[in-house]
Amino acid sequence: MSAPDTSNEYFQLAVRFVNQTNRHLFLTGRAGTGKTTFLKYIQEHCPKKMAVVAPTGVAAINAGGVTMHSFFQLPFGPFLPSRQGGWHDPSINSTDQHTLIKNLRFNSAKRELLRELELLVIDEVSMVRADMLDAIDLILRHFRRQPYTPFGGVQVLFIGDLFQLPPVVTNEEWEGILKYHYASPFFFDSQAVRQAPPLYLELKKIYRQNEANFIDILNNLRNNSTNEEDLRQLHLRYIPGFVPDEDDHYITLTSHNYKADKINQYQLARLQGEVYEFRGEITGDFNEKALPAEMALQLKVGAQVMFIKNDKGEFRRFFNGKLAVIQSISKDNKITVGFPGEDIELEIEQEVWKNIRYSYNKEKDSIEEEELGSFKQYPIRLAWAITIHKSQGLTFRKAIVDAGESFAPGQVYVALSRLTSMDGLILYSRIQPHCISTDERVIAFTSAELAADELQQALQQERKAYIGRSIIQCFDWSKLAAAWEAHYENYEDRQLPEQNVAVLWAQALLNKVNDQQAVAYKFMRQLEQLLTTAASDGYAALQQRMQAAIAYFRLQLEENLASLQQHLDDIKVKQKVKKYVKELQELKQVFERQQQLLEQATLTVNALVRGVPADELLQLIDSQKKAATAIRETAQSVTKGAKGETKRISLQLFKEGKNIEDIAVHRGMAISTIEGHLIQFIATGEIQIEELVQGPKIVAILDAIKEAGGQSITPVKEKLGDEYSFGEIRAVMQYASRLQQENA
Numbered sequence: 084m085s086a087p088d089t090s091n092e093y094f095q096l097a098v099r100f101v102n103q104t105n106r107h108l109f110l111t112g113r114a115g116t117g118k119t120t121f122l123k124y125i126q127e128h129c130p131k132k133m134a135v136v137a138p139t140g141v142a143a144i145n146a147g148g149v150t151m152h153s154f155f156q157l158p159f160g161p162f163l164p165s166r167q168g169g170w171h172d173p174s175i176n177s178t179d180q181h182t183l184i185k186n187l188r189f190n191s192a193k194r195e196l197l198r199e200l201e202l203l204v205i206d207e208v209s210m211v212r213a214d215m216l217d218a219i220d221l222i223l224r225h226f227r228r229q230p231y232t233p234f235g236g237v238q239v240l241f242i243g244d245l246f247q248l249p250p251v252v253t254n255e256e257w258e259g260i261l262k263y264h265y266a267s268p269f270f271f272d273s274q275a276v277r278q279a280p281p282l283y284l285e286l287k288k289i290y291r292q293n294e295a296n297f298i299d300i301l302n303n304l305r306n307n308s309t310n311e312e313d314l315r316q317l318h319l320r321y322i323p324g325f326v327p328d329e330d331d332h333y334i335t336l337t338s339h340n341y342k343a344d345k346i347n348q349y350q351l352a353r354l355q356g357e358v359y360e361f362r363g364e365i366t367g368d369f370n371e372k373a374l375p376a377e378m379a380l381q382l383k384v385g386a387q388v389m390f391i392k393n394d395k396g397e398f399r400r401f402f403n404g405k406l407a408v409i410q411s412i413s414k415d416n417k418i419t420v421g422f423p424g425e426d427i428e429l430e431i432e433q434e435v436w437k438n439i440r441y442s443y444n445k446e447k448d449s450i451e452e453e454e455l456g457s458f459k460q461y462p463i464r465l466a467w468a469i470t471i472h473k474s475q476g477l478t479f480r481k482a483i484v485d486a487g488e489s490f491a492p493g494q495v496y497v498a499l500s501r502l503t504s505m506d507g508l509i510l511y512s513r514i515q516p517h518c519i520s521t522d523e524r525v526i527a528f529t530s531a532e533l534a535a536d537e538l539q540q541a542l543q544q545e546r547k548a549y550i551g552r553s554i555i556q557c558f559d560w561s562k563l564a565a566a567w568e569a570h571y572e573n574y575e576d577r578q579l580p581e582q583n584v585a586v587l588w589a590q591a592l593l594n595k596v597n598d599q600q601a602v603a604y605k606f607m608r609q610l611e612q613l614l615t616t617a618a619s620d621g622y623a624a625l626q627q628r629m630q631a632a633i634a635y636f637r638l639q640l641e642e643n644l645a646s647l648q649q650h651l652d653d654i655k656v657k658q659k660v661k662k663y664v665k666e667l668q669e670l671k672q673v674f675e676r677q678q679q680l681l682e683q684a685t686l687t688v689n690a691l692v693r694g695v696p697a698d699e700l701l702q703l704i705d706s707q708k709k710a711a712t713a714i715r716e717t718a719q720s721v722t723k724g725a726k727g728e729t730k731r732i733s734l735q736l737f738k739e740g741k742n743i744e745d746i747a748v749h750r751g752m753a754i755s756t757i758e759g760h761l762i763q764f765i766a767t768g769e770i771q772i773e774e775l776v777q778g779p780k781i782v783a784i785l786d787a788i789k790e791a792g793g794q795s796i797t798p799v800k801e802k803l804g805d806e807y808s809f810g811e812i813r814a815v816m817q818y819a820s821r822l823q824q825e826n827a
Contacts, residue, residue: 091288096538102129103701104545109241112286118242130705132450133202134441138210140373144436146206155222156187161256162214164274175259184225191569196443197226198562200237208243212250213265213273220275228561233279245525246305247497267524283531297505304496307521321510332406332423334479335468336498338486346468354383359412367456369438376460384409389466392434404477434462445669471498485511495519546697551614553704555607557684560600566673567593580657588650599639606632622691629688633681641809644674645796678753733760758810765817772818776811784815
């Protein structure tokens with residue numbers, strides 16, 4: 084994609100709000116201001132775990148996401164946010180809070196995906212109904228276990244233009260049920276948005292039009308302020324029966340599909356020569372009702388076509404909506420086009436549109452796209468005519484608008500704003516005043532716009548809140564607790580050797596994790612209070628309180644990991660436990676990720692004490708996340724390739740003089756992970772035990788190991804108490820094993 088305009092102040096502000104705050108954002112803008120460009124930029128440059136959804140199949144494919152209904156398993160009938168509000172038509176098949184959750188069939192992977200989601204992007208939000216948004220809100224609150232937080236704590240980016248096509252709601256649904264719950268069907272009247280209003284940010288710079296007078300007329304159309312002079316100027320372009328010359332290359336915008344198809348087929352039949360049919364190719368799972376291009380594309384030499392996808396190459400030879408003319412079609416199905424007014428020809432290549440599914444990758448701690456199927460076809464369509472609805476997002480130099488008296492709300496603005504200038508406009512029918520009225524509720528909602536300086540102030544406040552929230556969330560035990568609860572519930576479906584022992588072990592560890600979660604929850608509430616006044620003493624009190632809490636939680640995590648590792652060591656030698664062992668290793672990663680979060684909290688608070696500016700601090704938080712992800716990916720690939728290389732990286736850093744804490748920060752790993760790396764080299768003699776454990780402690784640990792009468796770490800830890808860490812004990816146990824081998 085092309086690089087964003089760095090001089091576009093509102094574009095850059097929007098990027099910072101998405102990447103550096105947790106504020107819900109409604110990104111809007113007139114036609115041609117770059118909303119699609121912004122979405123693509125966020126998909127490529129946002130550090131958060133995100134998913135993109137849209138209300139229709141075609142919109143989802145074009146946005147590079149999935150439909151809202153498939154992602155959330157939304158009902159197709161109305162959703163009732165509550166049972167209050169008056170009479171409901173019993174003949175309408177509706178869903179309420181109870182039946183929605185009851186009928187959902189999310190597997191464990193989907194539930195985990197919802198828990199890990201950080202940013203939800205809803206494209207084409209103008210078409211999203213209020214009740215569907217409330218259904219999404221309920222699902223996120225329920226499965227993220229945050230019933231009192233809008234959208235379950237997920238940041239939502241709404242993208243769309245409310246002055247274009249509105250949500251579809253039948254009169255039966257509205258009059259029979261929805262009007263008792265909502266002021267309007269628009270997304271902004273959902274209960275979730277009313278509880279947590281998004282920041283309104285409008286992209287201002289218009290890239291499509293550069294004719295000031297035409298821009299003013301479009302703005303008036305959009306804002307319900309069209310005057311007689313605007314209509315007079317538009318009607319200068321009213322030329323009923325206008326027949327363009329073939330070389331003029333107009334496209335007709337109509338209100339109905341059958342009209343557009345009739346015009347295209349008529350014009351195609353007028354051309355001399357052979358008809359060529361190009362069949363699209365579906366691979367895997369791809370909904371034929373959501374095809375972004377024709378399955379059977381019929382062409383002739385001389386046909387006027389339109390590109391339906393942007394050029395992905397560096398030179399941007401074509402864009403979505405650019406008109407072209409077929410120059411040649413060879414026997415081996417090579418298609419060449421020329422562009423009106425341009426002295427170039429281009430051989431078209433087939434494009435591939437993907438049907439994806441989002442999944443959470445535990446090892447990389449990232450949300451990834453899994454391709455379910457694809458559709459392959461040439462990215463063009465016949466373009467003597469197109470419906471106004473399908474023209475959304477396209478740009479034309481010349482267009483004939485033929486909608487008769489059938490303008491729906493928003494259609495006048497959509498149709499006229501496709502053009503780059505008024506000189507290219509031809510009207511086949513007059514525009515009646517009643518056809519251009521914008522819904523007053525939309526006007527009221529869009530009046531909440533802030534000035535640029537106010538947006539800057541809001542950004543600073545939201546950044547501060549985001550930094551504070553990032554600290555608090557480092558102590559959020561809910562994901563860890565949910566993972567262990569899911570693990571424990573699955574025992575009844577397993578057949579393990581010594582099943583009862585494993586169940587008792589898992590139950591004991593689950594109880595410990597739940598106890599830790601209760602303590603963590605209380606501490607998170609304390610942090611919320613501390614952060615409100617933390618700046619008054621330079622964050623000193625916050626740092627002191629955090630140090631004590633982190634020491635406590637580190638110890639808890641070390642004990643959890645030690646118990647898990649012991650169970651892993653005991654079970655992995657058994658038969659038919661491969662799948663179980665893999666699940667335990669994934670749970671180990673959850674513990675280690677929680678350790679990394681504690682390290683991140685330490686770094687963040689220390690940076691606040693040092694007075695690090697917000698920009699640098701946010702970059703530090705982002706870099707820590709990226710470093711942790713990169714190290715996990717490297718470790719994963721290294722483990723599959725040169726086994727042990729990642730441990731040697733830690734050894735090299737240790738030999739260079741870095742201590743364990745510095746190495747953990749540098750590599751984005753937990754302290755216990757680095758300890759585990761270094762301990763391995765005691766057996767090889769590359770690290771001496773005295774480099775990791777103080778002399779008096781070595782003697783005490785050796786005595787405790789002897790008294791415990793075995794190699795199990797838990798009884799040794801119980802004998803020694805809190806002054807001795809699990810890492811120190813493991814190091815001495817490795818040392819004792821080495822001595823035993825040398826003396827054998």
